Amino acid sequence: MQPSVDISFLAQVYNHPLLSRNDIVKLSGIHTREFIKKGTFVLEKGSVPQEYYILESGLLRSFVHDYNGKDITVNFFTEGELIIEVASLFQRIPSSENIEALTNCTVYKVDFEEFQQLFHEMEGFREWGRAWMSKSLFDFKQRSTSMIVDSAKERYEHLMKHRPSVSQKAPLKHIASYLGITDSSLSRIRKAK
Amino acid sequence: MQPSVDISFLAQVYNHPLLSRNDIVKLSGIHTREFIKKGTFVLEKGSVPQEYYILESGLLRSFVHDYNGKDITVNFFTEGELIIEVASLFQRIPSSENIEALTNCTVYKVDFEEFQQLFHEMEGFREWGRAWMSKSLFDFKQRSTSMIVDSAKERYEHLMKHRPSVSQKAPLKHIASYLGITDSSLSRIRKAK
DNA sequence: TTCATTTCTTGCCATAGGTCAAGTTGAAGG
DNA sequence: CCTTCAACTTGACCTATGGCAAGAAATGAA
Incomplete structure (x- = not known):
């Protein structure tokens, strides 16, 4: 049994002035709903992704290993967000990061080729894509600035406030x-509150 | 006297498999060469940019002020790079950062409206744009990871190696x-070498 | 050339956060 | 119910980097 597509959920994700309700319906055609079990890797370092996902429920993270083999979480993916490794998906190069489900998840999967076709066909979709990228770029910029400007405690509180589901589930x-x-430091920060 | 456009320079900047020599010539039509004096702000916090630039020679930086009024450099722009504040240019919202010329510069200026038109007309240009954005996103991701993984000394050495002109001119x-x-720490790092 | 301003260096001491190691607590499988 | 493994806490100590302030060096304007 194939679970069905929730149009109004997609309408929220693909919210953009140049995308009409009709466009959303058309877009929904390239989305298939899937379940992902906790622990599954939706992307592995070294492989080239053939798709991206939209997260309906659950939590994932992307991570890399530094030169000491230490595991570093690069990003979390929370409900309503795109699960995507932009650089490797668009440039067709092997990913340098892994993406792993931290809980059971429900996602919409989008095949890259089908995406690509609609992307060039629909101006609104392109504009949405560019807006999404701008926002991501902005977020990462903010993140590196925050690493400079804010203390560990402040960064933690910011995360708590803006993405509470992360601190609940991860x-x-x-x-x-x-x-x-380090985890010791975070433990102390939490205790201090 | 209007300085003339250097097509082969632009061809390097707009290097992409889907952009032909002819495309580049067409693109060059929306570029005007300009000189910028050291100290000039090409973007001021609170204003909405109407253009982006390509840097032919010189050095610029973007910066913000933290809540203590401390000046934080967010990025440097070196030769051959795009001088652009993506979030505010594309989403037509006031910029949260400033961009300032640290030296006299030669740039190519591109008006947003003219850019926008060609962007939707030329698939190759769109693909180039997306590739550029992917790369920027990747760079910022790397930057925040580096803030976590590398020591100050390593970050400095990385900058020295990959963007020598920054450490020479800034x-x-x-x-x-x-x-x-802090500047004291950097001074000590430099001395230690 | 001189004066003023910015840039850079350096010393002293403070501190956020790291490292390592030893527990606890808790959850999942047999 | 017991065992195991991961998650989390906590303590003792260490280190990179910050804050502040003074001075030296370089730059630029008059």
């Missing part, structure tokens, strides 16, 4: 590496 | 804030 060690501190 | 304090350390 193990402390992943949150710590995402914040750029 | 004052120490801007390099320090870009690296996320």
